[in-house]
Amino acid sequence: MNKKEFGQFMGFNLLRMCFFIVLLTLAVISFDIISKGIKAINWEFISTMPRNGMTEGGVLPAIIGTIMVTVITAILAVPLGMGCAIYINEYANNSKITRLIRMSIRNLSGVPSIVYGLFGVVLFVQFMHLGTCILSSGLTLGLMTLPWTITASEEALKSVPNSYRYGSLALGASKWQSIRTNVLPYAIPGMLTGTILGLARAAGETAPILFTGAAFYLPFLPKSLFSQFMALPYHLYIMSTQHHSISKVRPLAYGTALVLIALVFLINFFAIILRYHLRKRRME
Amino acid sequence: MRKVKEFIIEKLILICGLASIFFVGLIFLFLLKEGLSVFNIVTPLDFLFGKSWYPISDPAQLGILPLILGSLLVTLGAAVISIPIGIGCAIYIAEIAPARIKEVLKAGIELLAAIPSVVLGFIGMITLVPFVKNCFHLPTGLTALSGSIMLAFMAMPTIVSIAEDALYSVPKTYKEGALALGATHWQTIWRVMLPAASSGLLAAIMLGIGRVIGETMAVMMITGNAAVMPNTILEPIRTLTATIAAEMGEAVVGSEHYFALFAIGIVLFIISFAINVTADLFLHRKQ
Numbered sequence: 354m355n356k357k358e359f360g361q362f363m364g365f366n367l368l369r370m371c372f373f374i375v376l377l378t379l380a381v382i383s384f385d386i387i388s389k390g391i392k393a394i395n396w397e398f399i400s401t402m403p404r405n406g407m408t409e410g411g412v413l414p415a416i417i418g419t420i421m422v423t424v425i426t427a428i429l430a431v432p433l434g435m436g437c438a439i440y441i442n443e444y445a446n447n448s449k450i451t452r453l454i455r456m457s458i459r460n461l462s463g464v465p466s467i468v469y470g471l472f473g474v475v476l477f478v479q480f481m482h483l484g485t486c487i488l489s490s491g492l493t494l495g496l497m498t499l500p501w502t503i504t505a506s507e508e509a510l511k512s513v514p515n516s517y518r519y520g521s522l523a524l525g526a527s528k529w530q531s532i533r534t535n536v537l538p539y540a541i542p543g544m545l546t547g548t549i550l551g552l553a554r555a556a557g558e559t560a561p562i563l564f565t566g567a568a569f570y571l572p573f574l575p576k577s578l579f580s581q582f583m584a585l586p587y588h589l590y591i592m593s594t595q596h597h598s599i600s601k602v603r604p605l606a607y608g609t610a611l612v613l614i615a616l617v618f619l620i621n622f623f624a625i626i627l628r629y630h631l632r633k634r635r636m637e
Numbered sequence: 638m639r640k641v642k643e644f645i646i647e648k649l650i651l652i653c654g655l656a657s658i659f660f661v662g663l664i665f666l667f668l669l670k671e672g673l674s675v676f677n678i679v680t681p682l683d684f685l686f687g688k689s690w691y692p693i694s695d696p697a698q699l700g701i702l703p704l705i706l707g708s709l710l711v712t713l714g715a716a717v718i719s720i721p722i723g724i725g726c727a728i729y730i731a732e733i734a735p736a737r738i739k740e741v742l743k744a745g746i747e748l749l750a751a752i753p754s755v756v757l758g759f760i761g762m763i764t765l766v767p768f769v770k771n772c773f774h775l776p777t778g779l780t781a782l783s784g785s786i787m788l789a790f791m792a793m794p795t796i797v798s799i800a801e802d803a804l805y806s807v808p809k810t811y812k813e814g815a816l817a818l819g820a821t822h823w824q825t826i827w828r829v830m831l832p833a834a835s836s837g838l839l840a841a842i843m844l845g846i847g848r849v850i851g852e853t854m855a856v857m858m859i860t861g862n863a864a865v866m867p868n869t870i871l872e873p874i875r876t877l878t879a880t881i882a883a884e885m886g887e888a889v890v891g892s893e894h895y896f897a898l899f900a901i902g903i904v905l906f907i908i909s910f911a912i913n914v915t916a917d918l919f920l921h922r923k924q
Binding site: 386433499503528593 | 643646647649650651652653654655656657658660661663664667668670671721722723725726728729730733734742745746748749750751752753754755756757758759760762763764790793797821822823824826827844847850851852853854858878881882885886890898899902905906909910912913914916917
């Protein structure tokens with residue numbers, strides 16, 4: 354082995370090591386959560402209310418709360434995000450406005466989540482008088498998710514070949530007709546998948562809901578969109594740092610962490626299945 | 638009739654497109670509206686460079702220098718760890734890993750991004766914090782170092798996936814040319830691929846750092862939350878984001894404390910704006 358080959362040998366092993374450090378961390382984290390969380394999880398844990406100052410019982414209201422908030426998030430972020438992506442990719446010419454829109458999207462995606470939380474407090478809770486509730490939290494998360502859904506939808510639209518658009522335009526279809534019949538059907542699987550992945554990320558966020566509606570301990574299900582709620586990420590935060598007997602509720606905290614991760618991965622999985630089916634249907 | 642329908646749809650789409658500009662403006666405006674009031678009490682210079690943060694003492698001392706330094710310290714630590722490992726990881730995936738498992742590896746890294754930050758904070762509290770405490774024989778493991786390590790891994794998916802894209806988009810002819818001239822694969826990567834992808838790699842680093850500065854929950858859970866001037870990386874610190882998250886719940890609406898927290902929000906907004914604009918410049922230089 355000469356000097357050059359030795360250099361390559363060492364270099365490659367160094368890179369391999371970088372990769373395995375990351376992989377090992379991921380493995381350790383997953384193993385820790387799954388092995389300890391699985392002990393806490395049973396039917397009672399996911400189907401009952403927390404009892405006795407959260408030292409016993411389950412996390413049902415937190416699961417329901419997180420799902421309800423995510424639905425609100427979707428209602429705001431999905432249509433708006435898809436519309437914006439259609440505008441940028443199909444309608445906008447390379448003008449100043451388009452550049453401004455792109456810059457705004459990039460900035461929205463860079464704004465720290467806690468700053469969205471502050472914004473949610475002023476706009477939804479105070480200015481619009483919604484109070485601290487599911488609706489305020491969902492809308493705040495929706496704004497945060499918006500740049501992700503736009504970016505994902507735009508990628509999907511970009512992957513539709515231009516000949517599809519030209520073909521339909523050449524046959525006399527209007528702009529919107531050709532988008533509706535020749536672009537969207539091919540882009541929708543990718544748009545939906547990307548969007549749902551964004552929603553999964555939103556479901557796990559804590560900072561934006563801290564002051565916009567998440568509650569410490571509410572042992573009943575939310576009555577309407579205008580009530581406060583428990584959420585899995587916030588519940589986990591409380592169980593691990595704010596609870597009066599942290600070591601006693603540690604197993605429950607592990608259970609909550611596993612339920613949260615399972616929920617996030619379930620949403621991801623759903624997105625992948627959906628894409629698969631939509632693609633298959635298109636093939637037929 | 639059809640014309641009218643189409644006109645309406647196109648205008649709706651235009652509104653969606655303009656919404657993002659509207660929201661950025663709205664966020665900044667509302668932050669300014671609430672945050673600027675703090676400058677009736679302290680001057681901007683005293684706010685940014687004041688060394689003590691005692692928002693509820695009387696009179697309140699609202700200097701955020703300890704918080705800024707806390708954020709900087711954690712971010713610097715995270716950058717030192719995550720940049721070499723992240724870029725190394727990206728090179729491994731882009732150049733060395735067998736083509737068959739490439740997609741699986743990328744998905745694995747992206748899995749790390751799917752774990753909610755509060756879960757990572759929780760695991761960090763239980764595993765990393767005692768580890769750091771025992772390693773350095775400290776009174777507490779809730780230190781800037783623990784935060785840096787945790788955040789380095791949170792920045793990893795961003796850095797790896799953008800850096801991998803940058804390496805992938807280097808024209809194949811560069812690589813083939815170098816190999817044809819007798820360079821080894823390693824020399825090609827080191828002397829040709831990395832310089833050619835440099836602006837994309839810089840963008841990856843910037844966006845990774847952006848992620849680190851904005852991170853709230855994990856950092857609040859494992860850095861100890863002590864709003865004092867940091868001396869070393871082995872002490873508890875508090876970041877800008879954690880300060881808002883920890884204190885907003887107790888701040889009385891309309892009090893000077895409340896305004897000060899919004900002013901911290903403005904500082905964070907401006908930092909993230911600057912980082913994103915810079916990253917954008919790097920990405921566009923490439924094209």
